[in-house]
Amino acid sequence: MQSIPMTVRGEKLLRDELNHLKSVVRPKIIADIADAREHGDLKENAEYHAAREQQGFCEGRIQEIEAKLSTAQVIDVTKMTNNGKVIFGSTVSIVNVDTDAEVTYRIVGDDEANIKENLISVNSPIARGLIGKEVDDMVTIQTPNGAVEYEITEVEYL
Incomplete structure (x- = not known):
């Protein structure tokens, strides 16, 4: 796997975004999904489908950041x-x-x-x-x- 050159600032920004996604965004989406489930029939539940879509975007971004950080070559x-x-x-x-x-x-x-x-x-x-x-x-x-x-x-x- 090829290493990705990154400045110290760039690594910090990615780590901050990853932390925000895991500690703030992900729990909010999980709560939104649970809340939407209580509204009944999931087939016609727009809030549920929107929350699931947001969850997909969030998890995808988390994986993308983790992959970049794992191959990062931080240059100071x-x-x-x-x-x-x-x-x-x-x-x-x-x-x-x-x-x-x-x-x-x-x-x-x-x-x-x-x-x-x-x-x-x-x-x-x-x-x-x-x-x-x-x-x-x-x-x-x-x-x-x-x-x-x-x-x-x-x-x-x-």
Whole structure:
């Protein structure tokens, strides 16, 4: 089984979600099912069927999280020596050579990726173009609008 790279933050978020599902959501669904059963005929009981469907979603998500955590390779970049190289978990500032627009991304696992927070998946085209490069390197990233050239201005292991 292939390990899934994950930041310390990403692992904590998944563990928190798993704990919430097991300690809050699952008991509520069980109570909803029991409550709906008391309403009689299960064939035409919409509340019962809705609660059973929610139970299926909840149990599926619990299994998915447990599987990810069991294969997670947690990488803590704060414990590594920053040699200026872009690696999984690092925070990278890049400047568009043509427009001088600067943007900072953190390279994270698929589950954590959120472009609104500048968290990009390690599997994204931008991250794949940056990984292994160093401060002051020029990189060309293929975007939907064509190739864009960037200069790496800063690499942080936060």
